[in-house]
Amino acid sequence: MRSSRDDSGxxxxxxxMALPLLLAVTVGLVWLLSVAAAQLRVVDAARESARAAARGDGTQEAVxxxxxxxxxxxxxxLTTAGGRVTAAAAGSVSGPGGLFGFLPAVTLHAEAVAAAEPVS
Known part of the structure; x- marks a missing residue:
């Protein structure tokens, strides 16, 4: 005896059922990508400030x-000690919002050190 079962649909x-999960994973990955991009910008900001201060620019100009x-x-x-300039940068990226509003903001930190150039 054969049972006739209709699997259409x-x-x-x-x-x-899987589409909401795929959407959540996609939003999460995009948010992680934005956090990574912001981390790179914080690292670049620390580096730019340290280099500018090491060249002899004023503190406010370097910042x-x-x-x-x-x-x-x-x-x-910015801190200067022993012929070195250290720049510490901090920034934050807020959560993706919407259904993911429960995710906290991520605080990013970076530090860069440059040797102070002699003033001629």
């Missing part, structure tokens, strides 16, 4: 140069 139902590269709302601090 099963693939559509399975796709409808302003780094803030041009940094993500919005970032901060940069």
């Amino acid at each position: 099963a693939a559509t139902a399975e796709l409808a 302003a140069r780094g803030l041009e590269v940094a993500p919005p709302g970032s901060s940069i601090t």
